[in-house]
Amino acid sequence: MGVTGVAANPGTVAARHPLVGWTPMHASFSASGPVIRWCFTEGVQFTDPFFDQTIEMCLQDPFRLLFWRETGIEAAAELAAASPGLEPAGFIFHMSRCGSTLLAQMLAGLRSTLVLSEPPPLDTILRARDVIPALPDAVAVDWLRWLVAALGQRRPPEQSRVVIKTDSWAIFQLPLIRRAFPNAACVFLYRDPVEVLVSQIERPGYQMVPGALPPGWFGLTPEEATTVSEIDYRAAVLGGVCEAAVRAAREGELTPIPYTSLPGAVADHVAPLFGLEIGPDERAAFGRAAERDAKNPVFEFSEKPGERRGRASVAVRAAAEARIGPSFESLEQLVGARA
Amino acid sequence: MVDDPLDAIRRVVIDDRSLRERLLPLRDRDLFTAELVQLARDRGIELTSEQVMEGLLAARRARLERWV
Numbered sequence: 001m002g003v004t005g006v007a008a009n010p011g012t013v014a015a016r017h018p019l020v021g022w023t024p025m026h027a028s029f030s031a032s033g034p035v036i037r038w039c040f041t042e043g044v045q046f047t048d049p050f051f052d053q054t055i056e057m058c059l060q061d062p063f064r065l066l067f068w069r070e071t072g073i074e075a076a077a078e079l080a081a082a083s084p085g086l087e088p089a090g091f092i093f094h095m096s097r098c099g100s101t102l103l104a105q106m107l108a109g110l111r112s113t114l115v116l117s118e119p120p121p122l123d124t125i126l127r128a129r130d131v132i133p134a135l136p137d138a139v140a141v142d143w144l145r146w147l148v149a150a151l152g153q154r155r156p157p158e159q160s161r162v163v164i165k166t167d168s169w170a171i172f173q174l175p176l177i178r179r180a181f182p183n184a185a186c187v188f189l190y191r192d193p194v195e196v197l198v199s200q201i202e203r204p205g206y207q208m209v210p211g212a213l214p215p216g217w218f219g220l221t222p223e224e225a226t227t228v229s230e231i232d233y234r235a236a237v238l239g240g241v242c243e244a245a246v247r248a249a250r251e252g253e254l255t256p257i258p259y260t261s262l263p264g265a266v267a268d269h270v271a272p273l274f275g276l277e278i279g280p281d282e283r284a285a286f287g288r289a290a291e292r293d294a295k296n297p298v299f300e301f302s303e304k305p306g307e308r309r310g311r312a313s314v315a316v317r318a319a320a321e322a323r324i325g326p327s328f329e330s331l332e333q334l335v336g337a338r339a
Numbered sequence: 340m341v342d343d344p345l346d347a348i349r350r351v352v353i354d355d356r357s358l359r360e361r362l363l364p365l366r367d368r369d370l371f372t373a374e375l376v377q378l379a380r381d382r383g384i385e386l387t388s389e390q391v392m393e394g395l396l397a398a399r400r401a402r403l404e405r406w407v
Contacts, residue, residue, distance in 0.1 A: 063362045
């Protein structure tokens, strides 16, 4: 199934590939492979805190809602051949609730940089092996490159790089990402385990639903996943993510960035790693972005230091210490050694 | 087999920049629907406003059910 899944109007002459101006908004699997649903996004800037928020805004327009396209993933390859996407400058991995949205929002303020924040089709393609366990490596890499090329189409002409913030559990697919994009830099944002766990207890994310992701990723057996307490499960998820990051950092595959180093580390460490040029104007824009609530920029950032810690129960503190503490300490040591 | 009128107009509109530019600014569903119905009629496609509304609802439903 190529782009011909929706026939071109015979009365027009296509001056460019028919998928230029369209963005993958959803991916799923059929018997013949990945199926991509595309949204018409010509002229749309992806500057919302999350990719899906921009898509939702688009779908408020009756045209964009009604006139979607659906193709096989090969159509993304055709698009990439006709209109190569921006080269990924970097990937932002994170343990969740740790400043990664702030980092993404700060970088999204750079006119040279397209930032894609947790695009759902990326998660689907990264986890293709959940659906097709015997998927050959080379095919998985191709699918990923094609999808990222389609997602990373240049919007304003001055854009030259794309930065991708992944879902937190994408750290388990880091080897695949490295094979597909060996030149991209990778960073891992992390934060005090108690503070993150408190947030995930109060407003759990998708990954905190037992069974949503393979429990083996977090060092749990299927039986343990259904018998441990809610607090322990969530701590195990965070611990598993951090442990994977520690392994990758020791192998030189990514750079850990502590929450406590934000926002200064964005200009001082992350931007140079991603090859982004930062001058006085960009630093000023970073400063303005850091004053806003990253997930809802109409509001000012208002959380006080230690506020989350103060809401932690004894059980939360114990679970954080036992299940996340060791990898958190390792990340701190790695950062200390770098300093 | 009789072609679904919504599919037929979708094939006409989707790659035609001038039609896209005519429909895209119409953010009001009623105005959009009226324009699309007229545009279809001009091309010999019998499309009703109910079919457009059903198409919009189906697209919204598909979006909501994407995680199910």
